[in-house]
Amino acid sequence: MPHKPHPPKPLRGAEPNTWAHSTITERLPEIVHRVIQENKFSAVIENALKTLYNEIPQSPIRFLKDTSAPDAEAWETYIAPHTAQNWLEVPWFFAEHYLYRRIIEAVRYFEIRQDPFIRQKQRGLEISLGAIESLAAKLNAWLGKGNVTKAQLEQMLTIDLWGNQADLSLWPADDKEKPHHANPKQAQQYVLADDREKASQYLTGLKRQKARVDFLMDNAGFELVTDLALADLLLSGKLTGTVKMHVKAHPTFVSDALASDVWGAVYTLKNGNHPEMRLLGERVYAHLMEKRLDLIPNFFWNSPRAFWDIPHPLRQELEKTNLLISKGDANYRRLLGDCHWPFATPLAKILGHFSAPVLALRTLKAEVAAGISSPEVERAQKTDAHWMTNGRWGVVQLTN
Template sequence: MWVRMNVTVVVPSPLRGTDPDSFAERTVRERWPRIVAQTIRENDFPEAVNERLWALHRELPDGPIRPIQDPGAPDLPLWDEWVAPYLGETWASAPWLFTEHYLYRRILEATGYFQPGPTYLHDPFRKQKTEALDPAAEAVIVLARAANERATQPELARAQLPLLVRTALWGNQIDLSMWSAGEAPRHLGTDRETAHLLADDTDALLAHLEAVAPARIDLLADNAGFELLCDLVLVDGLLAAGYAHTVVLHLKAHPTFVSDAMIADVLETLDVLAAAPDPAPRALTERLRGYLAAGRLRLSDSFIWNCPLPMRAFPKLPLADLARSNLVIAKGDANYRRLVDDAHWPFTTPFAEVVGYFPAPLLALRTLKAEVVVGLDEARIREVAAQDPEWMTNGHWGVIQFYRPAR
């Protein structure tokens, strides 16, 4: 089981779009322009909005970083502070974690998300999100039926928690900034669920849950659509097993990373499942709504989850809130990159050494979509690299990593 390391950590340099032949470079030069162009195609924006988006498109990848220009937006003072260190740098030269969040905030600036008018609070990525969950799909019905069975059998829910953790992990393969829902790799229900794990601390997680139950558990959500359903099934299982008395689901305060989930996406997911033709998703929805009404499932959003900072640099207040949790589950690639500073760590650097600043027990569930990872075995790295040269970025490999600070 991971414990706090009594060492001084020197954080390596961050990933940047200028890293030669890297996924960051490909993202800045190819993926981001494609995302901006797709945003224009998929929305019926006024021509002035489209002109602003095309101007943003022309800035990529070598245009300068400038302040956010969004008068009256609630997060504008925050972004003035976050942008200041990088003024004069380019999209490619500034740290990738910063520029990726900055891109999505610039898209909202261009679309007038925070401005009065026809595009006020219009999610520019909603079309892709709503297409990412089919309530009649076989996988949705199978997940819901199994969840309903666990809901009346706490021992079954406990026995199946490793399966629920893997389901939440591999649900992270559905990332609409990289693939459409139909194109994304899927390991659920195959032997790749375990064969493609690069690290697996499930046993340490179970021991911790047995020791602290019933617990407050916080889940840092990632994508809407099918992944969000997998997360809600995990939440349902933790409550059914008696491992959690309360689950706090942390969501984005505004659209970002194309498919990242907001409170509106959770509520819409429940509405979609409630209208499913099969009774199993409807029963799951009724139970989740009951948890919401009773306060056992809480939905929380904050601009901190849209900020461009690594978690080590977070203000004290959000970290102090997470310190009250008995377990924080960090889902997805972006949250993992935050946790490990999005930096050029040697891949064998112990996970505990890198996240030793974190104030609560931590579970990271992440499929690899960027060239940053820690806590791996050297022999395993060589084996996987020989088998799959794109293992760090193609979403086919995952980690289940647990850390518990010393008390």
């Protein structure tokens, strides 16, 4: 059996003056309200959503009612330890995943297959078309010159890192307050752990066509396109033979990517008005058709479980990879079990139970982190009181 870490206590909404507390008391009800406002559901579904809205945060956690759902049995085991607790008393990671699973129950997703967040996802892609055109042009130019360089790979990792700032559970698609950096020089100042050079060196040293890279996918919209661009650079640049993208099995965290979101983004690229965008879309479409790029949904990524509790068959599959790229905040929190690790704890120590190298690309949106040196933590604390939650700060961390 893999050696599991001995984690500290998990974050909980009951901790006063924390992002976890404000998330549960303010953001989660607002997300439910937005689902009601943005969809034309039946009165029965609207009433179920309103009931959910009114439960947060003081009502006790209850078992799911859609007992015929494909994940119902698993959720019964997740919920059982928490039925005497309210939303603030349970671990924060559980509360958030439970919220989205309750939305799935309320909208009868497994019956009607209507994504309650689809409008936000589509809008997030639409408002990013200009940035996508620029990215496609840059990528096409690189690939047109022949061999991919380490400098190009580092730049693509940077683009993919900051693409993670697009998180619709925090900032709706049209929110003008969402974080961004004015230029690359400014963005560099906000990187607290930087293994881009090591990662590019590792990727360029793989056994090319025999190599495999896996992504733990995060947001749809612009971030998804940056993920596809990185995958295309690896595949078209012949740095790796296959790429596996692990996506969510049902809608969650508003903008998290499903397989259908990936296909939707590819068709948007392939049928776009801009020739550079179409060229990128055609290459990615070919990767999918030829199975060099594969999409793999799994209910574990919708669960409230820590990464060290990954089911054995999924662990076996993931450990075949040459590199697991963990995208975004929620995946990072899963890697750490969403626990109060000291910031300087090496990420490799926490992930010692997993045999494959992991590359974490994450902008910070939660009060949990590891592998950040004390001087860098002090610098962030002095510069920005909300450095852990506002999405302006990032890490690129490689365990190898």
